[in-house]
Amino acid sequence: xxxxxxxxxxxxxxxxxxxxxxxxxxxxxxxxxxxxxxxxxxxxxxxxxxxxxxxxxxxxxxxxxxxxxxxxxxxxxxxxxxxxxxxxxxxxxxxxxxxxxxxxxxxxxxxxxxxxxxxxxxxxxxxxxxxxxxxxxxxxxxxxxxxxxxxxxxxxxxxxxxxxxxxxxxxxxxxxxxxxxxxxxxxxxxxxxxxxxxxxxxxxxxxxxxxxxxxxxxxxxxxxxxxxxxxxxxxxxxxxxxxxxxxxxxxxxxxxxxxxxxxxxxxxxxxxxxxxxxxxxxxxxxxxxxxxxxxxxxxxxxxxxxxxxxxxxxxxxxxxxxxxxxxxxxxxxxxxxxxxxxxxxxxxxxxxxxxxxxxxxxxxxxxxxxxxxxxx
Amino acid sequence: xxxxxxxxxxxxxxxxxxxxxxxxxxxxxxxxxxxxxxxxxxxxxxxxxxxxxxxxxxxxxxxxxxxxxxxxxxxxxxxxxxxxxxxxxxxxxxxxxxxxxxxxxxxxxxxxxxxxxxxxxxxxxxxxxxxxxxxxxxxxxxxxxxxxxxxxxxxxxxxxxxxxxxxxxxxxxxxx
Amino acid sequence: xxxxxxxxxxxxxxxxxxxxxxxxxxxxxxxxxxxxxxxxxxxxxxxxxxxxxxxxxxxxxxxxxxxxxxxxxxxxxxxxxxxxxxxxxxxxxxxxxxxxxxxxxxxxxxxxxxxxxxxxxxxxxxxxxxxxxxxxxxxxxxxxxxxxxxxxxxxxxxxxxxxxxxxxxxxxxxxxxxxxxxxxxxxxxxxxxxxxxxxxxxxxxxxxxxxxxxxxxxxxxxxxxxxxxxxxxxxxxxxxxxxxxxxxxxxxxxxxxxxxxxxxxxxxxxxx
Numbered sequence: 001x002x003x004x005x006x007x008x009x010x011x012x013x014x015x016x017x018x019x020x021x022x023x024x025x026x027x028x029x030x031x032x033x034x035x036x037x038x039x040x041x042x043x044x045x046x047x048x049x050x051x052x053x054x055x056x057x058x059x060x061x062x063x064x065x066x067x068x069x070x071x072x073x074x075x076x077x078x079x080x081x082x083x084x085x086x087x088x089x090x091x092x093x094x095x096x097x098x099x100x101x102x103x104x105x106x107x108x109x110x111x112x113x114x115x116x117x118x119x120x121x122x123x124x125x126x127x128x129x130x131x132x133x134x135x136x137x138x139x140x141x142x143x144x145x146x147x148x149x150x151x152x153x154x155x156x157x158x159x160x161x162x163x164x165x166x167x168x169x170x171x172x173x174x175x176x177x178x179x180x181x182x183x184x185x186x187x188x189x190x191x192x193x194x195x196x197x198x199x200x201x202x203x204x205x206x207x208x209x210x211x212x213x214x215x216x217x218x219x220x221x222x223x224x225x226x227x228x229x230x231x232x233x234x235x236x237x238x239x240x241x242x243x244x245x246x247x248x249x250x251x252x253x254x255x256x257x258x259x260x261x262x263x264x265x266x267x268x269x270x271x272x273x274x275x276x277x278x279x280x281x282x283x284x285x286x287x288x289x290x291x292x293x294x295x296x297x298x299x300x301x302x303x304x305x306x307x308x309x310x311x312x313x314x315x316x317x318x319x320x321x322x323x324x325x326x327x328x329x330x331x332x333x334x335x336x337x338x339x340x341x342x343x344x345x346x347x348x349x350x351x352x353x354x355x356x357x358x359x360x361x362x363x364x365x366x367x368x369x370x371x372x373x374x375x376x
Numbered sequence: 377x378x379x380x381x382x383x384x385x386x387x388x389x390x391x392x393x394x395x396x397x398x399x400x401x402x403x404x405x406x407x408x409x410x411x412x413x414x415x416x417x418x419x420x421x422x423x424x425x426x427x428x429x430x431x432x433x434x435x436x437x438x439x440x441x442x443x444x445x446x447x448x449x450x451x452x453x454x455x456x457x458x459x460x461x462x463x464x465x466x467x468x469x470x471x472x473x474x475x476x477x478x479x480x481x482x483x484x485x486x487x488x489x490x491x492x493x494x495x496x497x498x499x500x501x502x503x504x505x506x507x508x509x510x511x512x513x514x515x516x517x518x519x520x521x522x523x524x525x526x527x528x529x530x531x532x533x534x535x536x537x538x539x540x541x542x543x544x545x546x547x548x549x550x551x552x
Numbered sequence: 553x554x555x556x557x558x559x560x561x562x563x564x565x566x567x568x569x570x571x572x573x574x575x576x577x578x579x580x581x582x583x584x585x586x587x588x589x590x591x592x593x594x595x596x597x598x599x600x601x602x603x604x605x606x607x608x609x610x611x612x613x614x615x616x617x618x619x620x621x622x623x624x625x626x627x628x629x630x631x632x633x634x635x636x637x638x639x640x641x642x643x644x645x646x647x648x649x650x651x652x653x654x655x656x657x658x659x660x661x662x663x664x665x666x667x668x669x670x671x672x673x674x675x676x677x678x679x680x681x682x683x684x685x686x687x688x689x690x691x692x693x694x695x696x697x698x699x700x701x702x703x704x705x706x707x708x709x710x711x712x713x714x715x716x717x718x719x720x721x722x723x724x725x726x727x728x729x730x731x732x733x734x735x736x737x738x739x740x741x742x743x744x745x746x747x748x749x750x751x752x753x754x755x756x757x758x759x760x761x762x763x764x765x766x767x768x769x770x771x772x773x774x775x776x777x778x779x780x781x782x783x784x785x786x787x788x789x790x791x792x793x794x795x796x797x798x799x800x801x802x803x804x805x806x807x808x809x810x811x812x813x814x815x816x817x818x819x820x821x822x823x824x
Contacts (some may be wrong), residue, residue: 072637366442
């Protein structure tokens with residue numbers, strides 16, 4: 001029997017992380033993500049895990065990566081300005097291929113902005129925030145239940161692809177309390193990184209075996225005494241200035257995501273079968289769209305929703321297909337047009353593209369979407 | 377009842393957010409869909425404060441209260457801010473300490489001694505949110521007595537159970 | 553003896569190191585290896601974390617679990633490693649820029665928490681990797697490429713900072729005095745809480761040249777002639793100690809180690 005519980009989004013994120021096997025959390029207080037740190041402070045020792053409040057955002061990101069290098073699944077969470085500060089070590093984890101989950105409960109910016117007000121302004125930062133070309137996976141939940149289930153998925157993707165995964169929440173779902181059906185253990189998949197069987201069989205630390213794009217990963221203390229560095233490195237883990245290796249390394253990091261899109265991409269389609277209008281939205285905004293579609297359908301307007309669950313990589317191919325069938329795509333997001341750029345990139349002239357965005361710290365209401373859909 | 381949109385407003389520290397969480401919890405025990413949210417930041421620490429909860433028979437899309445069906449105001453400023461421009465059939469509950477302005481013509485309302493009940497009958501001002509919950513459930517009648525009790529007990533500090541159950545009962549008794 | 557040490561503790565494929573002729577870092581790196589050897593630690597259980605800069609390259613040369621991190625963040629990464637796996641011996645090698653500038657906050661807070669990490673700072677009073685800019689430990693009045701008219705900042709005394717912040721073991725050694733410095737590092741690793749060993753290195757290429765300190769040999773000679781033991785310093789006036797390096801164990805104090813305290817929380821919460 002599944003249990004139905006009242007849970008807050010941030011709380012569900014903590015429980016999802018624990019269910020995924022996360023046993024280390026490092027963080028720094030900031031709203032609207034503070035409940036994640038508070039939850040982990042209570043829950044981690046209960047499950048034999050560790051919690052530490054670090055001196056700043058940069059240090060929390062570093063500590064999470066350090067713990068993962070030692071073989072323990074780890075997470076850090078932040079919001080707004082903290083996400084900017086995490087970018088340095090996020091890039092380190094991309095290049096060193098150390099998995100961990102970075103939660104960003106977005107708030108309105110730039111800078112200190114509107115603390116605790118809803119926003120989705122960090123979408124492009126999640127893709128391009130850290131310097132240099134790098135892989136990016138970012139998931140966005142629309143319900144409290146997804147704060148739980150998608151957090152597990154974030155850990156699974158991180159472990160499988162040896163890469164940091166960003167859980168891009170927003171204040172709307174982070175602070176929402178609603179019904180959650182907690183899946184039973186065994187009802188969801190748990191992925192763990194592949195660890196070399198023994199130091200003797202390990203081979204070079206960053207060598208990929210059997211055509212895979214993802215090297216195995218031994219935890220510190222395993223016996224394979226390898227080197228981890230944020231410098232471009234060869235398969236043995238040591239720095240190199242070889243242009244060929246640099247090229248191959250950066251391209252492999254990107255390819256391990258791009259060549260596994262079928263496995264990674266996730267989205268949801270609602271009422272699109274006969275739709276003339278497709279609302280493209282994600283995260284908390286999808287809740288407004290859901291009510292808007294109900295209202296529109298009641299009036300006989302055939303609207304539906306395309307909701308990317310993985311914002312990065314972006315399910316552009318599917319959106320392109322949909323854009324051939326509808327008259328217009330309305331992009332709704334709590335920013336000044338970020339996923340809109342992706343929509344424009346993939347839709348081109350297939351159909352009309354409209355946009356509704358908000359940067360004032362308030363939530364897009366269903367009425368506002370309805371009015372926009374009706375606009376000639 | 378298909379969908380109730382409830383807003384509780386007052387002063388930070390009155391525990392109204394916990395009040396909405398308790399209503400949401402009871403809603404789940406009654407097999408309803410619920411969505412609870414609240415105001416954050418400095419407001420929740422002593423200034424004006426509001427908590428919202430939607431309780432519905434159907435899945436909830438938009439999670440914020442847009443057309444309240446029930447509003448409670450426990451302070452004059454919150455009355456001023458949240459008790460205007462309401463639908464005719466929205467039920468308004470106010471504390472009897474609130475002065476109703478002459479230009480306010482809303483018919484569907486009740487004024488009850490909520491603060492005084494907490495202070496005098498229960499003997500502890502902190503129970504004002506539970507007195508409110510008692511009154512609200514009596515008015516809206518969406519939860520069984522057993523379930524609302526269960527919800528209250530989940531969200532009050534250890535050692536205060538008896539006091540809060542008394543507050544719940546006194547709150548319900550206010551509604552004739 | 554030295555060659556045996558190299559065999560055992562260094563990654564010979566990755567030597568020779570990149571440090572300039574005369575640089576003090578090679579000697580200090582050897583001191584670390586010698587200290588680990590003297591303690592008989594299992595290499596598989598040693599994690600060496602470094603930051604960015606000349607000093608940080610030590611991680612790549614030493615045959616432990618090594619992590620060359622981002623500038624200044626070595627202690628923050630190391631904190632994650634140690635919290636996650638307290639049974640591992642975690643050593644941080646940092647430069648003066650790492651430990652006292654960009655990572656100064658991490659040093660202070662690692663000290664405050666008294667986490668069981670050994671912080672070894674190769675202090676050459678200059679940013680060598682980037683070409684000789686002045687650092688927080690560059691002496692007052694001295695020159696760097698970004699202090700062409702002389703440094704007007706007051707230098708940090710890293711040991712004092714660490715002690716004030718709560719480090720339960722602090723010491724200072726020099727590249728010149730390898731025997732003493734090895735002992736101090738050994739003691740630091742053996743110490744249960746957070747230990748800081750500041751190791752005065754030399755940078756003949758940038759600091760030496762910019763400030764007309766002569767050859768590397770001259771700079772080591774200066775270290776030799778200006779080192780004053782903690783014991784001897786006790787009998788000297790502030791005026792007499794000006795410009796001297798006080799070497800030896802500077803402080804030791806008691807406070808519960810962080811990961812042990814956390815383990816107790818786990819046991820309490822789990823009702824064990």
